[in-house]
Amino acid sequence: MPGYVSAMSFRLHYAPDNASLIIRLALETGGMAYETVLVDRAARGQQSPAYLRLNPNGLIPVLETPEGAIFETGAILLWLADRHPGLAPGPADPARGDMLKWLFYLSNTLHPALRMLFYPEKYIDGDIAALRTRTKSNLADMLDKLDALLAGKPDWIGATTPTILDPYLACCLRWMALYPPGETGWFELSRWPALERFARLRDDDPATLRAAQAEGLGPTxxxxxxxxxxxxxxxT
Ligand SMILES: N[C@@H](CCC(=O)N[C@@H](CS)C(=O)NCC(=O)O)C(=O)O
Structure with missing residues (x-):
């Protein structure tokens, strides 16, 4: 596995359609130069000694930067936004607090709930079906709140110009529709009209088109x- 990145470049450790997609989309949105390193999930590359030196949690993504390797999707997004004006309201912007609270909501509430649905065996030794049932209901409640947020048309998520929150939410919607196979019947995007409009807007974004090409995601x-x-x- 390659080591530290050269000055002023980014190296994204990724697997197709993994949480690294969120970071790829943010990098594309910001027009930032980066290279990618495939993590071979079929061979459990995220548990290799070299990868664990970058992220001791063995999770994808990692972004190598000139200042060191960063893990945790939310942390990487905020780090990028702090260095790239336009990707989120800055520290002096009155919208900063609103942006931060929903960024953290995505990273410490919505995303972990998805992980419970996708990897229930990491959260419970017993009744996986019960955990999944409850998690789907929790996710539906979260989507109600996010739909209300977007219906209010804030200019830092769901707007024509994307911020770091847009790829995070868009990817979560995508994964709810697809994973785990056979467990997606609860999710019907049309139940949340503002989220459905949001997803359509994100489909057509130029950064989405480039990421979709790189990871074989298809047209919508x-x-x-x-x-x-x-x-x-x-x-997987
Ligand atoms: N909290 C982590 C979660 C990342 C995550 O769930 N990554 C998944 C891929 S989408 C992963 O690495 N799964 C492999 C595994 O659990 O072994 C973050 O935000 O970066």
């Missing part, structure tokens, strides 16, 4: 997603 990756058909690697 957020509003009517299909499983990825990536040129390299595998999603």
């Amino acid at each position: 990756p957020f509003s009517t997603p299909h499983h990825a058909n990536p040129p390299e690697g595998s999603a």
